[in-house]
Amino acid sequence: MPHRHTTFSKFIIEDQRRRGGADTDLTALLNDVQTACKFIASAAARGSLAPSAGQPAVPAPEPGVNVHGETQKPLDLIANEIMLRTCEYGGKLCGMASEEMEEPYRIPREYPRGRYLLAFDPLDGSSNVDVNLTVGTIFSILKAPDGVDEPEVEHFLQPGTQQVAAGFALYGPADMIIATFGEGVHGFTLDREIGAYTLTHPDMRIPDHVCEFAINSSNARFWEPPVRMYVEECIKGSSGPRETDFNMRWIASLVAEVYRILIRGGVFLYPRDARPTHKPGRLRLLYEANPIAMLVEQAGGAASTGRQRILDIKPMALHQRVPVILGSKAEVERLVAYHAAYDRGEELTFHAPLFGSRSLFLASETAALG
């Protein structure tokens, strides 16, 4: 077992040796990613204060509206610039894809190119920046197909099972990195005194016991019946079919929700819904759902769209959205079973004080979702 307080860099090298294959390119790339996260952590921690003397001035473009139609926050773009500038010159990458950039970013010709692709969400939970809540950065590392050093969109469209490493940084009361390098999930806390992420949570496992669910209930009227039924049962608690009480959480920061689930179990849902914008879901496959799904599965949980294992999805577009249901395995399997029963046209039966007196749902309900 690695020694606690082992640094992130040392852990990666030891982990590779233990698993019989040093990959200095991957180690170097992961070190660039952790350096970028330190810079973003420092920028996030300064909040509305001007950049400190020691912090590199990051000339970020003016915030606008990104490819998703979302208004960008200044920190979205500062974080994006930090990721690009910190990871582009190390010689391990041939391209990057970001939530904040419509097209892939190719490594400038003056830098050597490598065999990896990096997809990232520079700042996750952006709506929480102005209210000083936990945000993060999500990253996914893939191999570029052999011979490719001018990556096109299609080269990033690999199923999540092809990821060689994935993780997220948390910028909160403590700054952390939660990562998997293909075997297990490990948590590192930034020791601000020495400026290093050190191992504090080796081999994280998602507890099976569940008493919390996370979903944005303000969207309830748009949900499909399987999701409605699941949430209704949780809300009914010990007086309902689940015979146990549940608590609800919604932080509106995927990274913070997933970290909570890694620590104390539970389930997170951002399902597809009837709104034209959310029919395919809200979260993005390449740099949100896939890296998180790899972490969750490596920690003994499950991640599904409700109908398909997320890591098996063949991506069709760089910024593709997918429904996301993840967390403690048994809960995800329960939701998958509800979706399957529903898609077979079976009636989903529950008593619905919240949704009015109707207690039976028929497959025709799906019609509204098209």
Ligand SMILES: O=P(O)(O)OC[C@H]1O[C@](O)(COP(=O)(O)O)[C@@H](O)[C@@H]1O
């Ligand atoms: O605002 P909503 O609908 O509650 O959605 C919150 C979700 O959107 C996100 O903020 C999307 O991520 P970004 O902030 O990177 O765009 C997730 O972190 C979070 O789970």
Ligand SMILES: [Mg+2]
């Ligand atoms: Mg995000």
Ligand SMILES: [Mg+2]
């Ligand atoms: Mg983001």
